[in-house]
Amino acid sequence: MNTYNPITALAVFFALSILAYLLFRPNKGWFWLIKNSSVSNDKIVVEDVLKLLYHNENADKHLNINDIIRTLKYNDRLILESINKMSDHELISIQGDSVKLTKSGSDYALRIVRAHRLWEKFLAEKTGFKEAEWHERAERMEHELSKMDTDMLASQLGNPQFDPHGDPIPTNTGKIAKVKGIPVSELPIGTIGRIVNIKDKPEIIYKQILAENIHIGSVIRIMEKTPARIEFHSEGEAFVLAPIMAGNITVSVLEKDVVFEENLARLSILKENETAKIIGISKEIRGDSRRRLLDLGFVKGAEVKIDLLNPLGDPKAFLIKGTSIALRQNQASKILIQKD
């Protein structure tokens, strides 16, 4: 008894760990793949086709069957079957090669869009998922919410008009608020405006915009514009973007008499021994954490200065209303101040 080769034991152990890793690694594990593939069904394909048509018709683009097959990542036969079925149910009308939404089809599509955007709003308000993850999660959830679920969700969230990216959420009667705005890439130099929308597709560009730390609701001024780059100032910092990124950010131009606060800045760039007044909290801080900051005294007009620096750099402690409150850098960057 008790005689065995340690090498054999180790080999068995590593074989088992590799197997467990292949089965259960996040997202790509076999176990998850099998679990997910059994879920994907006709309903999802139908709804994805409807959504695709809806978004394209909104942009005045008309698609044919080939376009649909190329854009969606399902197998061709499944898509063709779904399109036939949809045409039988009069969700779409096929004339020759081009596919159009019928009235009932576009109502259905609107309901999916509503569910998607409401879910993104929910994720933003009530959960801690990263911004980059919202779209993908809503993409899965939109197929699972019934009309009643969506209405309940809407009233829970206070019937919001816009999702966290600034896209309008259709009401249950199909009404859609208009986004008035111009892409940053088309603004002339010197324009002052407020960011109202950041497109979440394509994902690569969205992630780059997020990485630049640009927030919805920030006031910006265009400083420089060349074919290769666009520079604007906002909240005390300068941002340089490629036109393709700038094209995905929409700005509503502000009236001429609004004064652009040149010394408006983010709390994160306040230095030791400087004092400042709070101007407001960015719209990117939502829900409970926003209320908590207000409770702690980060309200308009309050005076703030740095109380303590951290041996590791982050977080910093701010002195506000006679109390020392430590905030992490990412939160401080979403509080706007005006330096004295």
Place this chain on the structure above:
Amino acid sequence: MDTKKIDHIISLSNDLRWQIGDEFHDNLAEGIYADAAEIVKDSVHKKDETGAFRIDAKIDKIITSKIWGFPLMFLILAVVLWLTIVGANYPSAMLSGILLDTIHPALKGFASTIGMPWWLDGFLIDGVYLAVAWVIAVMLPPMAIFFPLFTLLEDFGYLPRVAFNLDHLFKLSGAHGKQALTMSMGFGCNAAGIVATRIIDSPRERLIAIITNNFSLCNGRWPTQILIATIFVGALVPASYSGIMSLAAVIGIAVLGMIFMFLVSWGLSKTVLKGEVSTFNLELPPYRPPRFWKTIYTSIIDRTLIVLWRAIVFAAPAGAVIWLISNIYLGDASVASWLIDSLDGFGFLLGLNGVILVAYIVAIPANEIVIPTILMLTVLVTGISAGAGAGVMFELDSVTATGDILRAGGWTLLTAINLMLFSLLHNPCSTTIYTIYKETKSVKWTLVASILPVIMGFVVTFLVAQIWRLLA
């Protein structure tokens, strides 16, 4: 009212809501806050407190400075732990003198005078009473020292600064800065550490803190670590260095626990706990002189006695089980020997042995009785003469004698090191498991918190054993 009018009102309200827009609620709330701030500014007059504030600021500057911040923190933690471990020796010795050496024989004597049958006497006195007495003797003094000290620091205002200093490290592992506090609280007792996670306001970080609290070496485990390190690790070097060597080994295990705490926090926040709500803000209150007696009173009542009571409730049945498995015979061997035999193979694979695994199974209720149980079972299996008979836990006054028994049971340096590792990485005691359930109200997370460390313990001891055998 007819439905037409109701519908009209509803649609009117929807229209109005549409017109005032999304930002209405926020603007209103912020307006109220700003107005309130204005009113306070006009009507409330504060005395000039700059003088007092300046002392605070000076202390803060040192405590959070790049040079002194971290050394001070480790120094204070080390002093607290040292006071606890060394200071607890004397009352512990006294308590065990009374409970184990005086009352236990007296009870036995009383039982035999009234003619109690041997099995009832064994079950109640050698089983239940002895386990409870042991837990009180080992657990009460360190807790009664550690918790008041900790509460004094908290009251003074130092602990929030520790959280402030360490937050960045915790942020990197996806956790909350205040986890630094619950982690150090866990050095006293994991159950108390888990209750303390109530200070973390976001649910995700709180769960992380609860699940990883077990990686703080608690009072019930420090004595095991120190004893085993003294017997086996200290003996590796000349006698004059053995004290330092064994101390270094114990501290090494505690630091390893912290490393595991960070790693597991990171892993949890990247996988199963991804995307729960997370917020961070930490108030750094002004320093104030601690209210000494009140602090001591509340910390002894709130923390020490409640935790001790739970431990006793769980230890009593454990004592009964230990006595029963050593005294109930199946065929020609006791239940304990059967268990030990069947677990020996697995134990060997982990560089441990069957005795240790059985001791850890029956001692789930209280880590304090692991060493006494191991000694009793080793004597039972090897048949050497020591102790007071089957099912009677004991400890020896002399470290050398304890070492002799363990070596007779086939222990090597590998067994000792793996026991130290396994004592760090195994399931929390039942008091802690119960507390986790009470705090999370979730069977799922209680299971995760209980099973995860044991799996890690198996993996780590297994790897160490194999590599050791390859190299040796």
